Amino acid sequence: MTKRSVIKFGGTSVGDFSKIKNIAKYLANRANKGEELVVVVSAMGKTTDELLKNVDLLSKEPDQHDLALLLTTGEQQTISYLAIALKELDVKAKAMTGFQAGIKTKGHYMKSKILEVDNEAFEKAFCSNKVVVVAGFQGMNADGELTTLGRGGSDTTAVAIASSLETSCEIYTDVAGVYGTDPRLYPAKRIDVVSFEEMMEMSALGAGVLETRSVEIAKNYHVPIYLGQTLSDERGTWVMPQKDILEKKAVTGVALDKDMHYVTFSYPENDATLLKQLFNLLEKEEINIDMISQIVNEDGLQLSFTMKDTDTVELKHIFDTLHKEFTELNYVVKSDYVKVSVIGSGMRDMSGVASKVFMTLLENDIEFYQVTTSEISISYVVDRTNGVLAVEKLCEAFGL
Amino acid sequence: MTKRSVIKFGGTSVGDFSKIKNIAKYLANRANKGEELVVVVSAMGKTTDELLKNVDLLSKEPDQHDLALLLTTGEQQTISYLAIALKELDVKAKAMTGFQAGIKTKGHYMKSKILEVDNEAFEKAFCSNKVVVVAGFQGMNADGELTTLGRGGSDTTAVAIASSLETSCEIYTDVAGVYGTDPRLYPAKRIDVVSFEEMMEMSALGAGVLETRSVEIAKNYHVPIYLGQTLSDERGTWVMPQKDILEKKAVTGVALDKDMHYVTFSYPENDATLLKQLFNLLEKEEINIDMISQIVNEDGLQLSFTMKDTDTVELKHIFDTLHKEFTELNYVVKSDYVKVSVIGSGMRDMSGVASKVFMTLLENDIEFYQVTTSEISISYVVDRTNGVLAVEKLCEAFGL
Numbered sequence: 077m078t079k080r081s082v083i084k085f086g087g088t089s090v091g092d093f094s095k096i097k098n099i100a101k102y103l104a105n106r107a108n109k110g111e112e113l114v115v116v117v118s119a120m121g122k123t124t125d126e127l128l129k130n131v132d133l134l135s136k137e138p139d140q141h142d143l144a145l146l147l148t149t150g151e152q153q154t155i156s157y158l159a160i161a162l163k164e165l166d167v168k169a170k171a172m173t174g175f176q177a178g179i180k181t182k183g184h185y186m187k188s189k190i191l192e193v194d195n196e197a198f199e200k201a202f203c204s205n206k207v208v209v210v211a212g213f214q215g216m217n218a219d220g221e222l223t224t225l226g227r228g229g230s231d232t233t234a235v236a237i238a239s240s241l242e243t244s245c246e247i248y249t250d251v252a253g254v255y256g257t258d259p260r261l262y263p264a265k266r267i268d269v270v271s272f273e274e275m276m277e278m279s280a281l282g283a284g285v286l287e288t289r290s291v292e293i294a295k296n297y298h299v300p301i302y303l304g305q306t307l308s309d310e311r312g313t314w315v316m317p318q319k320d321i322l323e324k325k326a327v328t329g330v331a332l333d334k335d336m337h338y339v340t341f342s343y344p345e346n347d348a349t350l351l352k353q354l355f356n357l358l359e360k361e362e363i364n365i366d367m368i369s370q371i372v373n374e375d376g377l378q379l380s381f382t383m384k385d386t387d388t389v390e391l392k393h394i395f396d397t398l399h400k401e402f403t404e405l406n407y408v409v410k411s412d413y414v415k416v417s418v419i420g421s422g423m424r425d426m427s428g429v430a431s432k433v434f435m436t437l438l439e440n441d442i443e444f445y446q447v448t449t450s451e452i453s454i455s456y457v458v459d460r461t462n463g464v465l466a467v468e469k470l471c472e473a474f475g476l
Numbered sequence: 477m478t479k480r481s482v483i484k485f486g487g488t489s490v491g492d493f494s495k496i497k498n499i500a501k502y503l504a505n506r507a508n509k510g511e512e513l514v515v516v517v518s519a520m521g522k523t524t525d526e527l528l529k530n531v532d533l534l535s536k537e538p539d540q541h542d543l544a545l546l547l548t549t550g551e552q553q554t555i556s557y558l559a560i561a562l563k564e565l566d567v568k569a570k571a572m573t574g575f576q577a578g579i580k581t582k583g584h585y586m587k588s589k590i591l592e593v594d595n596e597a598f599e600k601a602f603c604s605n606k607v608v609v610v611a612g613f614q615g616m617n618a619d620g621e622l623t624t625l626g627r628g629g630s631d632t633t634a635v636a637i638a639s640s641l642e643t644s645c646e647i648y649t650d651v652a653g654v655y656g657t658d659p660r661l662y663p664a665k666r667i668d669v670v671s672f673e674e675m676m677e678m679s680a681l682g683a684g685v686l687e688t689r690s691v692e693i694a695k696n697y698h699v700p701i702y703l704g705q706t707l708s709d710e711r712g713t714w715v716m717p718q719k720d721i722l723e724k725k726a727v728t729g730v731a732l733d734k735d736m737h738y739v740t741f742s743y744p745e746n747d748a749t750l751l752k753q754l755f756n757l758l759e760k761e762e763i764n765i766d767m768i769s770q771i772v773n774e775d776g777l778q779l780s781f782t783m784k785d786t787d788t789v790e791l792k793h794i795f796d797t798l799h800k801e802f803t804e805l806n807y808v809v810k811s812d813y814v815k816v817s818v819i820g821s822g823m824r825d826m827s828g829v830a831s832k833v834f835m836t837l838l839e840n841d842i843e844f845y846q847v848t849t850s851e852i853s854i855s856y857v858v859d860r861t862n863g864v865l866a867v868e869k870l871c872e873a874f875g876l
Contacts, residue, residue, distance in 0.1 A: 093533040127553070133493040134557060135564040142563070145571055146556035149549035153527070156546035157534060163542070164535040171545055176620060220576060 080202075080241055081106070084116040084212065084234035086249045089306040090154050091121035100161035102307055103207060107167050112202045114241065116212040116234040117158055119150025137389060140184060144214075144224045148174070151211035151230070158209050170206040172197060174214035175222065179233065181215035184362050187226035189289070190215060190233070193240040210237065231290035239297035247286065252305035253313030254278070254285050256476025257330040261467045264476040267328060268311070271318035274328045275301075277419045277453045291315065318421055326422035326429055327474040332467050333415040336382045338445075338457065339365075339391065341407045344376040350402050351379065357397060361390040367415070367448045367457065380446070382415060382457065413445065414463040417455040418470055430454055436473045442466050480602075480643045481506070484516040484612065484634035488650045489706040490554050491521035500561035502707055503607060507567050512602045514641065516612040516634040517558055519550025537789060540584060544614075544624045548574065551611035551630070558609050570606040572597060574614035575622065579633065581615035584762050587626035589689070590615060590633070593640040610637065631690035639697035647686065652705035653713030654678070654685050656876025657730040661867045664876040667728060668711070671718035674728045675701075677819045677853045680766075691715065718821055726829055727820035727874040732867050736782045738810040738845075738857065739765075739791065743802060744776040750802050751779065757797060761790040767815070767848045767857065780846070782815060782857065813845065814863035817855040818870055830854055836873045842866050 083103075090096050107113055127146055131138050152173050159171035178194030201208045212230025217223050225232050231247055238245035254275070256264030270278075272295035279288040285303065294301050294315065304312030343350055358365060365381040372378075383391070388409065395407050423429045433454055437444060442465060444456040458466055483503075490496050507513055527546055531538050552573050559571035578594030601608045612630025617623050625632050631647055638645035654675070656664030670678075672695035679688040685703065694701050694715065704712030743750055758765060765781040772778075783791070788809065795807050823829045833854050837844060842865060844856040858866055 093530065097534065130493065130557065131560060134497065134561045138560045139563050142556045142559045142571055145559075145573075146553055149552050149556075152549050152552075153546055156542045156549075157530065159542045159545075160531060160538045161534045163539050171542055173545075173622070222573070 078110060078112050078202075080112045080114075080243045082114045082116065082234050082238040082241065082243060082245045084230060084245065084247045085118070085306060086230065086247075087118040087121055087123070088250045089248055090117050090158070093157070096120075096154075096157050096161050098307060100158060100165055100167070103162060104165040104167045107207050114198060114208045114210060114237055115158065116210045116230055116237065117151060117154045118212050118230040119147075120154050120157075123150040123153070141221060144188075145222050147224050148211070148214040148222050151213055155209045155211045162207055162209070168204065168206040169209055170201040171209045171211075173211045174233065175216035177208070177210045177237070179210075179215035179236070181217050181223045181225070183217075183223075187362055188215060188217065188223035190225065190236045190293070193236050195237070195240045198237075198241065225289070226287075229287065229289075231287045232293060235290045235294045235297075235299055235301065238299045239293060244300040244302065245294070246302045246304060248304050248306040249285075250306060251285070252308060252310040253303045254315075254329070256328070256474075257467050257471050258332060261332060261464050262330075262471045262476075264330075264471050266311075267313050269314045269316060269321050270328055271321055271421050272315060273318060273452055274419050274421050275315045277417065277450065278329050278331050286315070321421075324422045325420060327418055327420035327476070328422075329419045330467050330470045330474070330476065331417045331419060332463050333417070334460070334463065335385050336413070336415055337385045337388065338380065338382050338410040338413045339407065340378060340380045340410070341395075341405065342376065342378045343402060343405050346372045346377045347402070350377070350398065350405070353398060353401075354379070354394070357394040361387070361394060363387045363390055363394075367446050367455065369446060382413075382446075385411065412460045413457050414460050415455050415457055416463060416466040416470065417453050418474070419453045421452050423452050423454075432473060433470065436469050437466060440465060440469045442469075478510060478512050478602075480512045480514075480641055482514045482516065482634050482638040482641060482643060482645045484630060484645065484647045485518070485706060486630065486647075486649045487518040487521055487523070489648055490517050490558070493557070496520075496554075496557050496561050498707060500558060500565055500567070503562060504565040504567045507607050514598060514608045514610060514637055515558065516610045516630055516637065517551060517554045518612050518630040519547075520554050520557075523550040523553070541621060544588075545622050547624050548611070548614040548622045551613055555609045555611045562607055562609070568604065568606040569609055570601040571609045571611075573611045574633065575616035577608070577610045577637070579610075579615035579636070581617050581623045581625065583617075583623075587762055588615060588617065588623035590625065590636045590693070593636050595637070595640045598637075598641065625689075626687075629687065629689075631687045632693060635690045635694045635697075635699055635701065638699045639693060644700040644702065645694070646702045646704060648704050648706040649685075650706060651685075652708060652710040653703045654715075654729070656728070656874075657867050657871050658732060661732060661864055662730075662871045662876075664730075664871050666711075667713050669714045669716060669721050670728055671721055671821050672715060673718060673852055674819050674821050675715045677817065677850065678729050678731050686715070721821075724822045725820060726822035727818055727876070728822075729819045730867050730870045730874070730876065731815075731817045731819060732863050733815040733817070734860070734863065735785050736813070736815055737785045737788065738780065738782050738813045739807065740778060740780040740810070741795075741805065741807045742776065742778045743805050746772045746777045747802070750777070750798065750805070753798060753801075754779070754794070757794040761787070761794060763787045763790055763794075767846050767855065769846060782813075782846075785811065812860045813857050814860050815855050815857055816863060816866040816870065817853050818874070819853045821852050823852050823854075832873060833870065836869050837866060840865060840869045842869075 155171040159169040162169035181188035212233040301315040368381045446457040555571040559569040562569035581588035612633040701715040768781045846857040
């Protein structure tokens with residue numbers, strides 16, 4: 077049977093026209109060996125940021141539908157350029173926007189979820205020996221509106237397509253694979269293999285290599301992911317089911333999440349209606365909150381949580397809505413905290429990880445404000461100024 | 477009944493973000509007075525040219541499908557920005573790409589024709605009091621591919637929508653209306669009203685105000701067009717059916733077509749098969765040719781015609797195809813000629829126009845190489861160096 081591969085290149089990898097030409101050469105080489113290829117690409121380099129900067133000149137609170145419509149043009153340009161570059165090398169190619177590739181989405185415009193991938197268009201292209209070039213990060217909802225999957229959504233596109241074609245997925249960026257922590261923070265070793273669960277925690281907790289959503293799909297649909305460096309022979313990292321990984325380590329990685337806000341809502345009395353409405357609105361706006369803590373005392377109610385710093389506009393909406401009814405409601409958003417997390421599937425079986433983390437922070441005078449644990453991770457909120465130090469000391473402690 | 481208007485702004489009119497804001501203000505004012513508006517916009521300023529310049533870095537003969545896919549991003553960005561700007565002024569707006577606006581096309585990717593406009597989406601938007609913002613110049617063909625209508629195609633989009641909504645169409649550019657000739661060539665007067673037929677000749681013959689195709693649709697579907705200056709109170713020009721125009725003039729305008737090539741095919745014998753194949757291929761490639769002349773003598777066959785200088789790549793294809801069979805075929809493309817045309821519906825009834833044109837050229841020592849006449853126009857091929865002089869002298873002669 078012909079080998080089918082889904083390959084994704086990030087924005088830096090297609091950052092200029094000579095890079096696009098080099099990727100075309102690489103793909104031509106693989107296609108000429110008889111592989112059936114689906115290539116998913118992001119917008120070139122800083123395109124998305126530039127489009128958003130233009131929007132800033134027009135509105136501070138742009139409509140999400142219009143933003144999605146605008147941003148999808150970025151990947152549409154990349155697929156056109158890559159298809160042109162492939163054809164210049166006499167490789168048959170078919171460029172497809174997200175909706176043309178049958179990517180159906182639901183939910184909020186700017187952070188839509190993939191509902192299904194209809195791979196009819198791929199099969200048709202394979203029949204005429206074409207390399208399929210798909211615009212990542214985008215799709216179409218049931219109303220025929222163009223939607224985007226949110227930042228990093230091109231990974232999700234690639235994984236969803238790999239799942240629909242029942243193959244694995246190669247994701248290439250400018251870093252070779254996954255490290256015990258962000259290499260810019262500490263010279264940790266590269267990980268050869270990591271489980272979906274660990275990778276999900278690392279993404280969610282700010283390691284920033286793969287979007288959580290894409291790993292979640294990969295896990296649910298058993299799509300192994302190879303994370304490698306664009307056009308490099310250096311060995312990368314495989315992300316696969318836990319059961320397929322032989323050697324288990326207690327701690328696989330340490331993650332630092334700097335892009336978070338620590339939010340505290342306070343109200344002079346313990347009002348269940350308020351809490352209910354608040355959580356409803358958070359869900360409606362699709363804001364993921366984390367590390368929730370609630371205090372009730374003589375001063376009333378205090379609810380704190382962490383969330384992505386990208387959701388501040390939506391949070392303001394929620395506060396404004398609630399404030400109409402609960403006029404004494406207050407909220408504070410603090411951005412001088414970061415979250416440090418220790419991740420490893422082995423934590424389930426091996427004891428002592430929690431106490432070792434605790435002792436490491438203590439020994440290095442790193443204060444912490446909140447702790448949460450999951451089955452395979454422990455997270456601490458610490459001062460932003462202590463974030464990197466905490467990562468270094470924890471990497472040393474666990475020999476990453 | 478609510479007034480419905482279709483308004484089109486060209487690329488210069490939306491050339492930067494402050495211009496987009498001003499157009500939004502103008503539209504807000506009209507929408508607030510209760511008008512139902514469809515606004516058609518082009519890509520911002522030089523966007524299309526910049527995209528094409530990027531393609532040059534990748535391929536000299538890019539695939540037309542990929543080019544169309546790339547270029548449609550230009551207008552898609554403008555509609556997003558304009559919708560954002562309108563909402564900033566609290567005007568409800570709905571941005572639609574060509575295919576979302578129900579614009580179905582057929583034919584070559586880069587010069588597709590509009591097959592039909594399904595105005596369901598407009599009616600739906602009007603029901604919720606939304607200003608509709610449509611990406612001009614683009615649509616979708618029966619295969620679900622994104623297509624473009626060729627340069628200037630945004631006018632065609634606007635006219636086709638006006639026809640489907642049974643209303644008139646306002647087209648705004650940086651010039652107020654139509655002049656007896658290009659104002660950069662000669663200070664001719666502005667024309668208050670011009671017939672579809674005259675306008676079509678003027679467009680086809682290089683006056684460059686409105687695309688021929690858009691006037692053709694307007695004529696066939698009785699859509700009056702108002703040509704005005706963007707955000708100006710200056711009076712523009714109405715283009716309407718000849719029968720509705722009371723005062724007839726012998727000559728309405730003089731046009732100069734600089735963007736043409738003069739092509740000569742030569743073959744040592746008079747071969748009917750060759751000619752048949754050539755005309756078939758020209759039709760297949762949708763190259764419009766004009767001013768055809770054919771000479772057969774002892775040197776064989778010589779066929780000359782004029783065509784748009786944008787079609788040279790396709791012409792080369794045609795020559796290459798024919799050359800396989802007719803190895804002694806030669807062709808020469810000359811670009812040092814231009815076409816000067818005198819246009820007026822009144823020519824039908826009033827004699828003497830042809831001789832006056834002839835005398836004017838003669839008196840001013842302007843040589844000409846070919847002449848063709850239609851019911852309402854006379855065209856001369858002259859040396860490029862004499863083009864402007866011919867326009868000046870003809871404008872003077874006919875008091876434009």
